[in-house]
Amino acid sequence: MADVKQAVTSPMDTSMSAAEECDCAPTAAERRRLWNPITRRSALAIAGAGALALGIGLSNGSPAFALTYNPDDYPTWEDVERARGDEASKQSEIQRLEDMIAQLKRRVEETTAAAQQAADEYYVAQQAFYEAAYRADELQSQADAQAEIADTAATNAARVASQLSRTGGENTSLDVLFAGSAANADELLTKLGQMDKLLAGSETIYAEAVAARDSAQKLTDQAQVAREERDRLQKIAEEKMIVAQNAQIAAEQALADEQEHMVTLEGQLAALRDTTSKTVAEYEEGVAAKQAYEEEQRRLEEERRRKAAEEAARKAKEAAEKAAQEAAEAAKNNNSGGGGGSSAPAPAAPAPDGGEIKNSGWARPSDGWRTSGYGARPKMCGPSYCGSTFHAGIDLAAGCGAPIYAAATGTVVYAGYNGGYGNYIRLDHGNGVGTGYGHIVNGGILVGYGQHVNAGDVIAYEGNTGNSFGCHVHFEVYLGGATTDPGPWMTARGINTY
Numbered sequence: 001m002a003d004v005k006q007a008v009t010s011p012m013d014t015s016m017s018a019a020e021e022c023d024c025a026p027t028a029a030e031r032r033r034l035w036n037p038i039t040r041r042s043a044l045a046i047a048g049a050g051a052l053a054l055g056i057g058l059s060n061g062s063p064a065f066a067l068t069y070n071p072d073d074y075p076t077w078e079d080v081e082r083a084r085g086d087e088a089s090k091q092s093e094i095q096r097l098e099d100m101i102a103q104l105k106r107r108v109e110e111t112t113a114a115a116q117q118a119a120d121e122y123y124v125a126q127q128a129f130y131e132a133a134y135r136a137d138e139l140q141s142q143a144d145a146q147a148e149i150a151d152t153a154a155t156n157a158a159r160v161a162s163q164l165s166r167t168g169g170e171n172t173s174l175d176v177l178f179a180g181s182a183a184n185a186d187e188l189l190t191k192l193g194q195m196d197k198l199l200a201g202s203e204t205i206y207a208e209a210v211a212a213r214d215s216a217q218k219l220t221d222q223a224q225v226a227r228e229e230r231d232r233l234q235k236i237a238e239e240k241m242i243v244a245q246n247a248q249i250a251a252e253q254a255l256a257d258e259q260e261h262m263v264t265l266e267g268q269l270a271a272l273r274d275t276t277s278k279t280v281a282e283y284e285e286g287v288a289a290k291q292a293y294e295e296e297q298r299r300l301e302e303e304r305r306r307k308a309a310e311e312a313a314r315k316a317k318e319a320a321e322k323a324a325q326e327a328a329e330a331a332k333n334n335n336s337g338g339g340g341g342s343s344a345p346a347p348a349a350p351a352p353d354g355g356e357i358k359n360s361g362w363a364r365p366s367d368g369w370r371t372s373g374y375g376a377r378p379k380m381c382g383p384s385y386c387g388s389t390f391h392a393g394i395d396l397a398a399g400c401g402a403p404i405y406a407a408a409t410g411t412v413v414y415a416g417y418n419g420g421y422g423n424y425i426r427l428d429h430g431n432g433v434g435t436g437y438g439h440i441v442n443g444g445i446l447v448g449y450g451q452h453v454n455a456g457d458v459i460a461y462e463g464n465t466g467n468s469f470g471c472h473v474h475f476e477v478y479l480g481g482a483t484t485d486p487g488p489w490m491t492a493r494g495i496n497t498y
Helices: 016-022 028-033 040-053 077-084 087-167 172-177 184-192 201-273 280-336 486-491
Strands: 369-372 394-397 401-405 410-419 421-431 433-447 459-462 471-479 482-484
Touching: 077 087, 077 280, 087 201, 087 410, 087 482, 201 280, 201 410, 410 433, 421 459, 433 482, 471 486
Parallel strands: none
Antiparallel strands: 369 394, 394 471, 401 459, 410 421, 421 433, 433 459, 433 471, 471 482
């Protein structure tokens, strides 16, 4: 389950007000309803319904994830001890244990399959939305360019007509006609069209202006249609994202349940099947030892990850402090040198969205070098798939297992598998701004849905999952849900990703 909170207008998105006017993209009320957090266990029921909608069910036709047993029904070791003393009870208990074990395994398989399918559908919907948003932006840019041409051509036509009238000595009517300034090409062309006859030499310019105006209108109409399609696809993508995150939570919970109960159930089953003199207590001790070992291994792995994250954060902090110190020394040397250099800091470049520049609060998502930029690119194909011809983010490669940092403070709204992105994290930073991180190594996601992270926190490790041709992080920036070029966006916030 996840959400994308959108409100910022960008070259490839729609503003909140526009979304509410056309009733296409989710409204604020829909967002509050759809994105109400749920617990991991309640996600099982939601994902079960989603699995049925996807056509995933049990082989016997019963509902997916239907629980015949729950942990309260699982036998105790005392139950196993009692059952061993009676053959009928033992066989009954063996059958019950086998059913429980099969149910746990089946639920993991089904929730995993549902999560995979839901994530693949989310990825397809997500890419369709991005492409539609880019198409709408391109059409509007072309319409704006044609409108500018029309304005220029109309102004030129009016000037030519007025000049010709003066040359011919009949300037009174035209001087009056063009005495006032026209607001746009339409107004000028209307005035020119009111003339009984265009003076020689201005007909061609007039025709060019009319053609540009008509082209601008046609492109504007197409852009409006494209925006409506974009908003429709955006709503679908966001709904698919919610289903995919719920399915991911359900799969994780099913796996956790299996890991929690499977060792004990299998140990109890082995004790009931055993015809030797080995006691139930010995089996129980063996299970306890195995569980303790596995718990210790999990603790050691968590400790390893924690230390790696702390070390990466320490190095990042040291690098930032060193860069700041070098910049300060360079500025001091420049100011103290001859030539009357100014002591005032250089002005910051304007933000792409026109907003206020903030050099704090953002961090580079990777220590690696850029291997691919944003925008159109040649199709690259591997043994089993081909990459997209439009790259919706930038690729930064620091090496397999290198840390991935949160680019800004925010909340995790998606964490899990996502089609061509492989393992993927999406963060919501508020005010319609979000970031995405793809191709994370298997087991390398360190955060979960709903978790708060700070800028510079290690949230994952680089990998080669999904449609990837080498270990790196695919980094995206979202404005209103649609992608924008992360390079200028980060540069305007004091972060160099080039």
